[in-house]
Amino acid sequence: MVKAIAVRNLHGQVIQELGRQIVGGELRPGELLPREELLAERMIVSRTALREAMKVLSAKGLIEARQRTGTRVREKKYWNQLDADVLAWRCASMPTNDFVDKLVEMRETIEPAAAAAAARRRDDTQLAALEAAYRAMEAAEELDAWAEADLAFHEAVLNATNNELMASLFSVIETALGTYFLLSARTAANFKYSLPHHFAVYEAIRRRQPEAARRAMLRMVDDSRTNIRRRRRTKKAS
Amino acid sequence: MVKAIAVRNLHGQVIQELGRQIVGGELRPGELLPREELLAERMIVSRTALREAMKVLSAKGLIEARQRTGTRVREKKYWNQLDADVLAWRCASMPTNDFVDKLVEMRETIEPAAAAAAARRRDDTQLAALEAAYRAMEAAEELDAWAEADLAFHEAVLNATNNELMASLFSVIETALGTYFLLSARTAANFKYSLPHHFAVYEAIRRRQPEAARRAMLRMVDDSRTNIRRRRRTKKAS
DNA sequence: TAAATCTATTAGTATTACAATTGAGCAGGT
DNA sequence: ACCTGCTCAATTGTAATACTAATAGATTTA
Numbered sequence: 001m002v003k004a005i006a007v008r009n010l011h012g013q014v015i016q017e018l019g020r021q022i023v024g025g026e027l028r029p030g031e032l033l034p035r036e037e038l039l040a041e042r043m044i045v046s047r048t049a050l051r052e053a054m055k056v057l058s059a060k061g062l063i064e065a066r067q068r069t070g071t072r073v074r075e076k077k078y079w080n081q082l083d084a085d086v087l088a089w090r091c092a093s094m095p096t097n098d099f100v101d102k103l104v105e106m107r108e109t110i111e112p113a114a115a116a117a118a119a120r121r122r123d124d125t126q127l128a129a130l131e132a133a134y135r136a137m138e139a140a141e142e143l144d145a146w147a148e149a150d151l152a153f154h155e156a157v158l159n160a161t162n163n164e165l166m167a168s169l170f171s172v173i174e175t176a177l178g179t180y181f182l183l184s185a186r187t188a189a190n191f192k193y194s195l196p197h198h199f200a201v202y203e204a205i206r207r208r209q210p211e212a213a214r215r216a217m218l219r220m221v222d223d224s225r226t227n228i229r230r231r232r233r234t235k236k237a238s
Numbered sequence: 239m240v241k242a243i244a245v246r247n248l249h250g251q252v253i254q255e256l257g258r259q260i261v262g263g264e265l266r267p268g269e270l271l272p273r274e275e276l277l278a279e280r281m282i283v284s285r286t287a288l289r290e291a292m293k294v295l296s297a298k299g300l301i302e303a304r305q306r307t308g309t310r311v312r313e314k315k316y317w318n319q320l321d322a323d324v325l326a327w328r329c330a331s332m333p334t335n336d337f338v339d340k341l342v343e344m345r346e347t348i349e350p351a352a353a354a355a356a357a358r359r360r361d362d363t364q365l366a367a368l369e370a371a372y373r374a375m376e377a378a379e380e381l382d383a384w385a386e387a388d389l390a391f392h393e394a395v396l397n398a399t400n401n402e403l404m405a406s407l408f409s410v411i412e413t414a415l416g417t418y419f420l421l422s423a424r425t426a427a428n429f430k431y432s433l434p435h436h437f438a439v440y441e442a443i444r445r446r447q448p449e450a451a452r453r454a455m456l457r458m459v460d461d462s463r464t465n466i467r468r469r470r471r472t473k474k475a476s
Numbered sequence: 477t478a479a480a481t482c483t484a485t486t487a488g489t490a491t492t493a494c495a496a497t498t499g500a501g502c503a504g505g506t
Numbered sequence: 507a508c509c510t511g512c513t514c515a516a517t518t519g520t521a522a523t524a525c526t527a528a529t530a531g532a533t534t535t536a
Contacts, residue, residue, distance in 0.1 A: 008497095009518095009519070009520095010519075010520070011293065011519085011520090015297075035485085035486060035487080036486080036487070037486090045520080045521090046520055046521040046522070047521085047522085048286065048519090048520060048521060048522085049519085049520060049521080051290060051487090051488090052289060052290055052293045052519095052520095053293075055249065055290045055291075055293055055294050056293050056294055056297040059253075059294045059297055059298070059323075060297070065486090065487060065488090066486085066487075066528085066529085067485090067486055067487045067488070067527070067528045067529065068484090068485055068486050068487075068527095068528060068529040068530060068531095069485095069486075069487085069529075069530075070485090070486060070487080071486090071487080076402070079406075080321065080322070080406070081402050081403055081405075081406035082320045082403065082406055082407060082410065083318065083321070084318070085297075102401045102402070102403055102404075103403070105351075105355065105401055105404075106401070106403050106404065106407075108351075109347060109348065109351035109404075110347065113343075113346075113347035117343065163340045163343055163344070164314070164319050164340070165319055165320065165340055165341070165344050166343075166344065166347075167319075168317075168318070168319035168320055169320060169344075169407065172320065247487095247488070247489095248488075248489070249488085249489090273516080273517060273518080274517080274518070275517090283489080283490090284489055284490040284491070285490085285491085286488090286489060286490065286491085287488085287489060287490080289518090289519090290488095290489095303517090303518060303519090304497085304498085304517085304518075305496070305497040305498065305516090305517060305518045305519070306496095306497055306498040306499060306515090306516060306517050306518075307497095307498075307499075307516095307517075307518085308516090308517060308518080309517090309518080477536105478535100478536085479534100479535085479536075480533100480534080480535070480536085481532105481533080481534070481535085482531105482532085482533070482534080483529105483530105483531090483532080483533090484529100484530095484531090484532095485528100485529090485530090485531100486527100486528090486529090486530105487526105487527085487528085487529105488525100488526075488527070488528090489524105489525080489526070489527090490523100490524085490525075490526090491522100491523085491524080491525100492521100492522085492523085492524105493520100493521085493522085493523105494519100494520085494521080494522100495518105495519075495520070495521090496517105496518085496519070496520090497516105497517085497518080497519090498515100498516090498517090498518105499514105499515095499516090499517105500513105500514090500515090500516105501512105501513090501514085501515100502511105502512085502513075502514090503510100503511090503512075503513090504509105504510085504511085504512095505508105505509090505510080505511100506507105506508085506509080506510095
């Protein structure tokens with residue numbers, strides 16, 4: 001479901017390894033992990049490499065090191081839940097359905113608001129980008145091209161927001177969901193199903209009508225969610 | 239405006255130093271920073287400590303290191319905008335008003351949605367926490383106590399959401415805004431001004447009325463924003 | 477009993493050495 | 507003149523080692 005970020009470095013691997021274990025629940029919050037020397041030995045890396053990894057995990061809020069006491073896994077409430085890696089590890093570990101629901105809920109909250117903001121503040125360049133994305137969706141002949149254009153469309157909306165925070169949040173969520181929400185609902189036969197929804201969003205943003213944009217985006221997201229749910233049931237049945 | 243996270247460690251200081259410089263624009267994207275040996279020497283730390291800091295900055299998406307080439311500052315689009323530190327550095331560097339507006343915009347989209355979700359999914363324990371926070375606000379005699387209770391109230395709402403992502407996002411934003419949005423609008427005289435708003439939110443959540451909760455929270459946030467704006471004008475005038 | 481102190485353990489920092497990667501230039505062939 | 511591939515050197519990546527600093531817990535002392 002999730003793209004594993006390619007890791008060439010050694011400490012990168014260590015980060016992944018430990019991060020996965022912590023987020024996945026093998027290492028439970030409060031648990032004390034072996035002292036650096038031992039752990040390094042076990043993972044067959046130098047203490048240097050291990051420590052570089054630990055610093056990163058610590059920055060993500062997953063662990064906390066104190067002299068003499070050792071390093072322990074922090075409570076979940078301190079984790080940087082919005083960190084791309086943490087999110088990815090959760091996706092990789094969790095019995096996904098309820099977590100996906102949470103991600104979708106975030107998306108449902110963000111995107112309509114973003115559409116409204118875009119309608120308010122977009123400049124002509126950003127509108128042009130949006131239009132280009134829409135035309136690409138319209139012209140798409142096959143699923144791949146359509147998915148790519150769809151993604152570009154949503155990015156363009158977020159971009160027109162002129163609020164990097166919104167854009168960033170969406171991109172994190174979207175990465176976590178992978179191609180899930182883009183592709184899941186549509187079969188090869190009807191993948192252009194939501195084109196009218198996209199047009200409505202585009203039009204509202206073009207005309208600078210925030211409320212219309214919000215409603216249009218809401219309809220789109222809603223629709224996508226019901227499709228995902230339907231798909232989920234189908235899968236379960238099969 | 240922002241709480242500087244207390245840093246005891248050396249690499250912690252280095253992280254702050256470099257992070258601030260990058261986010262603050264002293265080191266521009268694309269710029270190549272000195273090789274580790276030199277940089278370490280300049281900052282009067284060992285290469286070890288420097289590298290531990292670099293790994294963290296790299297995890298935040300601020301820099302990218304490649305062998306032979308060196309380490310360079312990444313484009314803004316790759317930064318983890320939602321990282322607490324990155325946010326804090328931005329707050330510390332930016333001519334704040336427009337950035338604060340962006341944060342407020344995030345808050346305005348999140349909180350009403352959160353209130354609605356809370357009304358849908360809260361359990362009795364969470365409701366009790368919410369009630370406790372409300373009573374504390376009601377009972378508050380002075381500004382400090384009120385601010386604390388207010389914060390607890392919002393946390394309780396987010397918590398009742400049962401969606402850690404929402405909770406996390408809010409907590410990040412709230413930290414970035416510091417006590418700004420909690421305190422800025424109210425003078426010592428009328429700090430209990432928004433109590434009715436809070437009651438409305440509480441009631442709607444208690445009665446499991448999502449839409450009512452959303453609207454109530456929206457009114458509250460809207461109101462808070464106008465107060466902030468008013469305050470801003472006043473400040474400018476003075 | 478409580479307060480001060482010592483001690484052993486663990487993370488933090490520094491230093492040094494070497495390995496791995498790779499851009500750039502050079503050599504050789506066509 | 508142009509491509510190909512090789513070598514070289516610069517920079518990050520990894521390791522090993524030694525020492526420093528903080529502190530939980532035992533020990534001593536008032």
